[in-house]
Every structure is written in structure tokens, then in C-alpha cells.
Amino acid sequence: MIMARGWESKSVESQLEEKEREAELRHSPHLSPEERDRLDRLTSLSLSRARTLEQLERASGQAHRAMLKRTLLALEKQIAESE
Helix, strand or coil: CCCCHHHHHHHHHHHHHHHHHHHHHHCCCCCCHHHHHHHHHHHHHHHHHHHHHHHHHHCCCHHHHHHHHHHHHHHHHHHHHHC
């Protein structure tokens, strides 16, 4: 899958904004330990998703790409369940 450069940079930009927003919330004194744990999990899942997308962009083998797509779907499901 080839992606236009502008789309790729917007994706990275939105990921950075999301990470900054989560960091601000994580350090907020009004969050419970459970909420902090949830934000930590979301951050970890988001970073894993970004890494998987990067690998998918570079992958050329059909089996490897299929595995990465399954991984991406699983990560997106976990992110949706954690939000």
C-alpha cells in the first residue's frame, strides 16, 4: 500500500498531538490510578499501531503483509475497547 506523503505526515502529526494530550492527562492530579493505567495502555497500543503501520509500508512479502494487517486490526480493536 503506497501512501501519499502528505497523508503520512498528517498521521505522524496527529499521533504526536495525541501523545502530548495523553501525557498531559496522565500527569493531571485528578486522575485515578485506573485512569492513568488506561491512558498508559492506550499510549502503548497507539505506539504499537504506529510501528506496525511503518512495518506494513515497508513489507513486501505477502505473508508478512497479511500478518501485519491482522496485527493492525487486533491493535485497533484493543484501542477501541480501551477508549
